[in-house]
Amino acid sequence: MKKCFSVLMALVMLLSALCLSSFAEAGSKGYIVVTDTIAADSGEDVSDALQAIIDANPNRTIFFPDGEYLVSKPIYTPAEPTKSVSLELSDFAVIKAIGDWQYGEAIVQLGGKFPANDTHTPGSNYSLEGGVIDGSGMANGISVNSGRETAIRDTSIKNTVVGIHIKHGANNGSSDADITGVNIIGTGKTDSTGIFLEGFDNTITNVRIGHVFTGVHVKSAGNILRNVHPLYYSDYTDYQNSCGFLVEAGNNWFDFCYSDQFAIGFRLTSNDVSTFHDCFCYWYSAGDGTQTAFKADKEFNSRVTNFNAGFHPDAEKCYVLHVGSLGGDGTMENLTANENHVTGKAHKLYLKESNVFAKFFAFFGVVVELMQAWIK
Secondary structure, rough: OOHHHHHHHHHHHHHHHHHHHHHHHHHHHHOEEEOOOOOOOOOOEOHHHHHHHHHOOOOOEEEEEEEEEEEOEEEEEEEEOOOOOEEEEEEEEEEEEEOOOOOEEEEEEEEEOOOOOOOOOOOOOOOOEEEEEEEEOOOEEEEEEEOOEEEEOOOOEEEEEEEEEOOOEOOOOOOEEEEEEEEEEEEEOOOOEEEEEEOOEEEEEEEEEEEEEEEEEOOOOEEEEEEEEEEOOOOOOOOOOOEEEEEOOOOEEEOOOEEEEOOOEEEEEEOOOOEEEEEEOOOOOOOOOEEEEEEEOOOOOOEEEEEEEEOOOOOEEEEEEOOOOOOOOOOEEEEOHHHHHHOOOOHHHOOOOOHHHHHHHHHHHHHHHHHHHHHH
């Protein structure tokens, strides 16, 4: 019994030492530690207290030790460089939404105060790093409202309607945000989106997204997405409109982006040109029976290289490419797909490897598809 008690006390002392070490490290770096002012795991709303800490400490890093911090309204950081702060959360620090939230409001709004377009003044490179942002099924996670060098790194975003919303930046709509190492879990409802890009010129790398209806919604140009992997595992409500990557603008680059189980992997709603390299679609079940890798609502004009479509063998209809109208000068090169499972032939019109006869028969196949859709 004494031996067990000794072991238990040793573990308690070790954990205490690790916590104190974390606080000491934050203090040695000159960080502001929020638990010097408010208590973690208090069960109380700390929105105003957190906002007061941010407002009172310009150009400082604010550190959140492990624990749960409940907020009933958004927390805003300044974009103006002389007022900006960075937020750093330890691995098990959770900022969680409580109460009633206005639809579309994010828990943490970076650059939500004092909007600015200034990369010359020290303080423009503020960030949010680490920890967990929990929307409790009703709030958005993080928004980037203003600024030019905003970074979100190594953060876990849970139970949010929209995980990350990058709004139009102060530089003629350019937001220039950098998002990396983020994991996002949505609500599973049809309004749940992993990342929503409205601002221009962002870099999104190494992101995993799950339990959403739309993985990434791109409404702006000049973005690069690399190693972004949205996964569908909701209840199949309106499944035929679920989409891994919904792209409404051109001049975007997608590198090793992977749509997993969404009815539509990549949906292009405009005639604009984007580039897709080493991308992949995969279906682990038949879903509702129809699986589409690329869907162009209008003409197809994008550039696709080294693409792999992994259709499920039990699916009734499989499309590498489904187009809304004939035309466009898009190209597909070095495509991998099991042709025995492919229903539509539109992709053959744009394959660089296709011969004249293959394109001829594909053309008439697409005409028939469009006529059938028009009759319906």
